[in-house]
Amino acid sequence: MLGKFFKKPDEEQSDRVPPGQYLTKGFPVLTYGQTPQIKTEDWQFKVWGLVKSATFTWSDFMALPQHEFTADFHCVTRWSKLDVKWKGIKVTDFMKLIEVDPKAVHVMEHCYGGYTTNISMSDFVREENFFAHTVFDEPLPAEHGGPMRTVIPHIYAWKSAKWINGLEFLPREELGFWERNGYHSRGEPWAEERYS
Numbered sequence: 001m002l003g004k005f006f007k008k009p010d011e012e013q014s015d016r017v018p019p020g021q022y023l024t025k026g027f028p029v030l031t032y033g034q035t036p037q038i039k040t041e042d043w044q045f046k047v048w049g050l051v052k053s054a055t056f057t058w059s060d061f062m063a064l065p066q067h068e069f070t071a072d073f074h075c076v077t078r079w080s081k082l083d084v085k086w087k088g089i090k091v092t093d094f095m096k097l098i099e100v101d102p103k104a105v106h107v108m109e110h111c112y113g114g115y116t117t118n119i120s121m122s123d124f125v126r127e128e129n130f131f132a133h134t135v136f137d138e139p140l141p142a143e144h145g146g147p148m149r150t151v152i153p154h155i156y157a158w159k160s161a162k163w164i165n166g167l168e169f170l171p172r173e174e175l176g177f178w179e180r181n182g183y184h185s186r187g188e189p190w191a192e193e194r195y196s
């Protein structure tokens, strides 16, 4: 697997690369199943569960503050990509639009195509987490989750849901797709929380 595209981090970068990860300069696509093709005008985003149910459109998201951010991206299959340049909406800004019941402790991210991934409220509602629609100054390509995905930099990338279309607020932890299939429920890369 090492060679042209994957290399061991040099010293300057090694403190940014979690244990057992290799750097890639490319941007691999990791998708289970088909790639949904969703136009921004058709895109809808719902919240339900322990929250006042609501539906949002693309323009609702575009009306929120837009930020650029740079983050490292770690896939549990052992590739890491440093300094990915994204643009999007902070999760914390979106949360101001909805009324979540304080009893909600967990969130299920739902996607077009049926993928799900679970995350605790405390891992989800963080200043550095984003809904991203742009990568390296281009509209997010469909294979990377366009038109909209989440980016959760401090957790392995399977929690960064591509083609996101909803959040379900939960009173207790439930497992998403990969978490039911052997991945760790939290997935913190520095602790190598890879598999359960």
Ligand SMILES: Nc1nc2c(c(=O)[nH]1)N[C@H]1C(S)=C(S)[C@@H](COP(=O)(O)O)O[C@H]1N2
Pocket: 027, 028, 029, 030, 031, 032, 033, 074, 075, 076, 111, 112, 113, 115, 143, 144, 145, 157, 158, 159, 160, 161, 162, 163
């Ligand atoms: N909807 C959806 N989101 C997903 C996935 C997927 O298969 N479907 N794969 C996950 C995994 S395992 C990784 S590593 C990242 C990969 O993102 P990329 O394809 O943009 O590199 O997306 C995550 N989000």
Ligand SMILES: [Mo]
Pocket: 030, 075, 076, 077, 157, 158
């Ligand atoms: Mo992954």
